[in-house]
Amino acid sequence: MLKLQNLNKEFKNFKLKNISFNLEPGYIMGFIGPNGAGKTTTIKLIMNLIKMDSGSIEIFGLDNKKFERKVKERIGFVYDESYFYEDLTIKQMKNIVAPFYSKWDEKVFKEYIKKFSLDENSKIKTLSKGMKMKFSLSLALSHNADLIIMDEPTSGLDPVFRREILDILYDVIQDENKSIFFSTHITTDLEKIADYITFINDGEIVFTKPKDEILETYRIIKGGKEILNSNNRIKFIGVRETTVGFEALTDNEDFIKKLSKDKILVEKPSLEDIMFYTVRR
Numbered sequence: 449m450l451k452l453q454n455l456n457k458e459f460k461n462f463k464l465k466n467i468s469f470n471l472e473p474g475y476i477m478g479f480i481g482p483n484g485a486g487k488t489t490t491i492k493l494i495m496n497l498i499k500m501d502s503g504s505i506e507i508f509g510l511d512n513k514k515f516e517r518k519v520k521e522r523i524g525f526v527y528d529e530s531y532f533y534e535d536l537t538i539k540q541m542k543n544i545v546a547p548f549y550s551k552w553d554e555k556v557f558k559e560y561i562k563k564f565s566l567d568e569n570s571k572i573k574t575l576s577k578g579m580k581m582k583f584s585l586s587l588a589l590s591h592n593a594d595l596i597i598m599d600e601p602t603s604g605l606d607p608v609f610r611r612e613i614l615d616i617l618y619d620v621i622q623d624e625n626k627s628i629f630f631s632t633h634i635t636t637d638l639e640k641i642a643d644y645i646t647f648i649n650d651g652e653i654v655f656t657k658p659k660d661e662i663l664e665t666y667r668i669i670k671g672g673k674e675i676l677n678s679n680n681r682i683k684f685i686g687v688r689e690t691t692v693g694f695e696a697l698t699d700n701e702d703f704i705k706k707l708s709k710d711k712i713l714v715e716k717p718s719l720e721d722i723m724f725y726t727v728r729r
């Protein structure tokens with residue numbers, strides 16, 4: 449579905465370094481990382497909205513630049529900022545977008561509009577942030593796209609809206625030939641629906657793996673201050689000290705076994721824990 453190989457892009461104060469990952473058909477991949485890590489830049493490169501310095505991107509096995517039109521016909525794209533003409537109504541805007549897609553399905557679009565309780569005659573500028581996102585999603589899902597790419601689709605949305613959107617994405621993925629790639633800061637959303645997680649930090653991929661494998665690999669260790677010393681401290685990925693003790697992240701099973709069992713607590717981390725300790729070290 450999507451294959452990035454050794455992608456590089458340099459801005460004045462930022463560098464995207466050797467980004468590589470694959471997304472297979474039938475899966476949802478979440479793209480996480482702190483602010484400024486390079487998520488939007490990567491998505492813009494995938495969509496050929498900015499030029500790469502080196503590397504390659506294949507979508508459906510085709511080069512994303514050479515076959516741009518062909519590839520984009522089959523992508524549903526949801527961007528984090530509204531790119532609509534604010535003075536138009538939903539219907540007018542849809543009439544501009546629809547002819548670009550040979551497989552546009554008016555019936556599906558109408559179903560989504562109804563499902564999202566949107567009024568076709570509402571002007572875009574009168575829509576709330578959540579409603580605009582629902583409209584964006586309706587457009588992205590109404591032309592039989594095989595790959596849905598979204599940049600922070602759930603940011604700024606309340607939990608009810610978010611859950612609705614996640615349910616719809618989950619429905620889309622029931623067709624095993626479709627895939628979804630989306631960036632987010634809301635790691636709990638990914639814990640619910642993602643199959644794979646790609647984690648980017650400071651322009652570099654930290655990991656790209658099945659979610660279950662990630663959650664099985666890492667552990668949070670909690671213990672009193674007396675356990676932490678200069679030798680073992682450096683073996684943790686990240687450490688957070690409090691007045692009474694410490695919490696730390698590790699992916700080293702042997703190391704955990706060596707720590708005295710009766711003095712530590714071993715817990716499974718959330719994706720947010722993994723992100724926090726990896727970024728803060």
Ligand SMILES: Nc1ncnc2c1ncn2[C@@H]1O[C@H](COP(=O)(O)OP(=O)(O)OP(=O)(O)O)[C@@H](O)[C@H]1O
Nearest residue numbers: 459460461462481482483484485486487488489490
């Ligand atoms: N056109 C540009 N010119 C110069 N620098 C840029 C440009 N676009 C992005 N950057 C820089 O690249 C870095 C990565 O930005 P990017 O938007 O990809 O991060 P992000 O992971 O999407 O962050 P966020 O989670 O805050 O949206 C930032 O330091 C940003 O300032």
